[in-house]
Amino acid sequence: MKILVPVKRVIDYNVKPRVKADGSGVDLANVKMSMNPFDEIAVEEAIRLKEKGAASEIVAVSVGPAKAQETLRTALAMGADRAVLVQVEDGTEVEPLAVAKILKAVAAEEAPGLVICGKQAIDDDSNQVGQMLAALLGRPQGTFASAVSVEGDAVVVTREVDGGLETVRLALPAIVTTDLRLNEPRYASLPNIMKAKSKPLAVKSPADYGVDVAPRLKTLKVSEPPVRSAGIKVPDVDTLVAKLKEMGVA
Amino acid sequence: MKTLVWVEHDNASVKDATLAAVTAAGQLGEVTALVAGAGCDGAAAAAAQIAGVAGVLKADDAAYANALAENVAPLIVALMADYDAFVAPATSHGKNIAPRVAALLDVMQVSEVLSIEGPRTFTRPTYAGNAIATVESTDAKLVLTVRGTAFAKAAASGGSAPVTAAAATGDAGLSSFVGAEIAKSERPELGSAKVIVSGGRALKDAQTFQDLIFPLADKLGAGVGASRAAVDAGYVPNDYQVGQTGKIVAPEVYVAVGISGAIQHLAGMKDSKTIVAINKDEDAPIFQVADIGLVGDLFAIVPELTEKL
Ligand SMILES: Cc1cc2nc3c(=O)[nH]c(=O)nc-3n(C[C@H](O)[C@H](O)[C@H](O)COP(=O)(O)OP(=O)(O)OC[C@H]3O[C@@H](n4cnc5c(N)ncnc54)[C@H](O)[C@@H]3O)c2cc1C
Numbered sequence: 001m002k003i004l005v006p007v008k009r010v011i012d013y014n015v016k017p018r019v020k021a022d023g024s025g026v027d028l029a030n031v032k033m034s035m036n037p038f039d040e041i042a043v044e045e046a047i048r049l050k051e052k053g054a055a056s057e058i059v060a061v062s063v064g065p066a067k068a069q070e071t072l073r074t075a076l077a078m079g080a081d082r083a084v085l086v087q088v089e090d091g092t093e094v095e096p097l098a099v100a101k102i103l104k105a106v107a108a109e110e111a112p113g114l115v116i117c118g119k120q121a122i123d124d125d126s127n128q129v130g131q132m133l134a135a136l137l138g139r140p141q142g143t144f145a146s147a148v149s150v151e152g153d154a155v156v157v158t159r160e161v162d163g164g165l166e167t168v169r170l171a172l173p174a175i176v177t178t179d180l181r182l183n184e185p186r187y188a189s190l191p192n193i194m195k196a197k198s199k200p201l202a203v204k205s206p207a208d209y210g211v212d213v214a215p216r217l218k219t220l221k222v223s224e225p226p227v228r229s230a231g232i233k234v235p236d237v238d239t240l241v242a243k244l245k246e247m248g249v250a
Numbered sequence: 251m252k253t254l255v256w257v258e259h260d261n262a263s264v265k266d267a268t269l270a271a272v273t274a275a276g277q278l279g280e281v282t283a284l285v286a287g288a289g290c291d292g293a294a295a296a297a298a299q300i301a302g303v304a305g306v307l308k309a310d311d312a313a314y315a316n317a318l319a320e321n322v323a324p325l326i327v328a329l330m331a332d333y334d335a336f337v338a339p340a341t342s343h344g345k346n347i348a349p350r351v352a353a354l355l356d357v358m359q360v361s362e363v364l365s366i367e368g369p370r371t372f373t374r375p376t377y378a379g380n381a382i383a384t385v386e387s388t389d390a391k392l393v394l395t396v397r398g399t400a401f402a403k404a405a406a407s408g409g410s411a412p413v414t415a416a417a418a419t420g421d422a423g424l425s426s427f428v429g430a431e432i433a434k435s436e437r438p439e440l441g442s443a444k445v446i447v448s449g450g451r452a453l454k455d456a457q458t459f460q461d462l463i464f465p466l467a468d469k470l471g472a473g474v475g476a477s478r479a480a481v482d483a484g485y486v487p488n489d490y491q492v493g494q495t496g497k498i499v500a501p502e503v504y505v506a507v508g509i510s511g512a513i514q515h516l517a518g519m520k521d522s523k524t525i526v527a528i529n530k531d532e533d534a535p536i537f538q539v540a541d542i543g544l545v546g547d548l549f550a551i552v553p554e555l556t557e558k559l
């Protein structure tokens with residue numbers, strides 16, 4: 001079974017994003033970029049399934065600018081076998097619906113048994129691509145996964161839901177999206193980083209797949225959230241208790 | 251505009267998150283509430299009483315018992331022939347189902363709507379809430395998920411909408427429900443609690459978390475939350491996690507105990523009315539958003555606080 005892992009290049013999670021003064025978006029110039037953390041978890045899960053013998057090949061795919069090659073090389077260094085970059089011009093943001101359409105076309109070529117996405121990209125915070133891809137492919141979805149096991153022609157997924165956990169059984173091929181506790185992604189070793197440089201990486205364009213990436217949502221403006229100003233520090237528990245009583249919560 | 255709202259329910263009653271979605275949908279136009287379930291008469295009757303709901307569609311079928319997206323999305327897509335907007339609360343069900351519906355309708359979903367600025371214009375958070383985008387949809391229909399803390403809850407009673415049956419679309423045969431481990435708690439749910447006490451990595455282990463955070467929460471009649479670090483370390487289950495990728499909360503009072511205030515955590519709680527932070531590091535980022543801070547060792551402070559309340 002082949003596993004397809006979509007990975008997105010995003011602002012590093014340790015960087016505090018800054019809104020551009022002209023309200024056109026978030027300033028990404030000279031900002032550290034990394035693989036979306038949920039996608040690292042997805043790559044790790046694919047590798048573990050391969051190590052267990054449940055998968056034979058892992059293909060990482062990214063829709064993004066030329067620099068997204070770095071993200072794909074990271075996936076290859078972790079253990080993916082091949083990569084596909086669906087390249088768009090620098091600065092072009094491709095919305096989840098268009099990403100899902102491109103992934104559908106890639107899936108048509110690759111015929112994966114499993115697609116493992118992250119549950120959300122930490123830049124757009126959309127939480128859509130996996131579900132949309134499942135819809136377009138007419139296949140089942142196991143979102144927010146904290147455990148995944150392949151059992152014959154099905155995959156059993158434990159999902160993190162509002163009240164706790166739930167488990168579903170999905171017919172393969174299926175789409176899974178990862179939650180934080182699914183696994184802890186490995187670091188790529190130096191020899192693997194070197195090896196990754198010679199692994200195959202194909203470059204394509206959305207047009208190759210016949211997908212129109214024109215946005216459906218017009219961004220009218222991007223602004224800072226209301227800032228909270230720091231309040232007061234109280235010297236001791238008695239003062240804190242008095243404050244809480246003033247507010248009527250105690 | 252005619253809107254169809256996804257009702258989150260347990261077959262007998264309607265979950266609170268639905269009420270905020272009804273308010274949001276009401277700002278767009280007439281609201282029809284969709285109750286899909288198995289043996290969901292009680293929930294349909296409850297939905298009919300929500301103020302602002304003009305009609306209830308009840309889809310009662312074994313295929314909808316566990317809100318499997320593979321089964322409910324075709325139902326919603328079929329119904330959407332008669333509606334202009336599909337609105338779901340941004341709960342785990344809503345987030346699971348709505349994008350599947352959107353893709354089938356060839357619509358780009360607007361996730362976690364914070365406000366409705368016009369018939370097709372919305373604000374939504376991006377970058378862990380560090381940037382608020384105003385977006386306008388150019389699609390023929392709208393698919394929205396709504397952040398529960400951003401809209402007032404519609405009154406759960408006072409309405410008397412008619413309930414009509416919707417034709418079931420059957421089982422897609424792609425997925426099945428195996429089981430669930432849903433924690434039962436006497437404490438208020440995070441989504442509706444007036445006060446929340448959350449603990450972080452500093453709580454050491456599950457036992458210490460139990461011994462310190464729970465009694466304080468009991469004194470305050472509070473719900474209990476946690477940072478990701480606390481959840482990862484196994485102090486409490488995953489559904490306690492507050493943050494960008496956990497629960498979004500906005501209680502009257504949020505008490506953060508031994509939590510540093512990473513942007514991912516702040517994303518989930520910084521709309522709380524009053525934030526209280528207890529941390530031994532006076533430079534911890536949590537103090538930049540806290541209204542009331544107390545610098546010190548939580549192992550001394552929390553027991554004293556619990557006792558004096
Ligand atoms: C993709 C992604 C998503 C994430 N999503 C979330 C999310 O949804 N929610 C979330 O919370 N995190 C999330 N995180 C993790 C986040 O980045 C932080 O790692 C996490 O919030 C830290 O938890 P903490 O504050 O409990 O731990 P720490 O950062 O370790 O802070 C512990 C604090 O306790 C204080 N302390 C220690 N001992 C004492 C004592 N005796 N008395 C008083 N204070 C003490 C310390 O001064 C410190 O400030 C996410 C991370 C990633 C990469």
Ligand SMILES: Nc1ncnc2c1ncn2[C@@H]1O[C@H](COP(=O)(O)O)[C@@H](O)[C@H]1O
Nearest residue numbers: 006007063117118120121126127128129
């Ligand atoms: N541009 C992209 N290229 C590849 N994968 C993506 C892209 N955007 C989103 N994804 C995948 O979809 C998941 C969810 O993204 P989103 O719906 O944007 O929050 C991510 O974690 C990735 O696995």
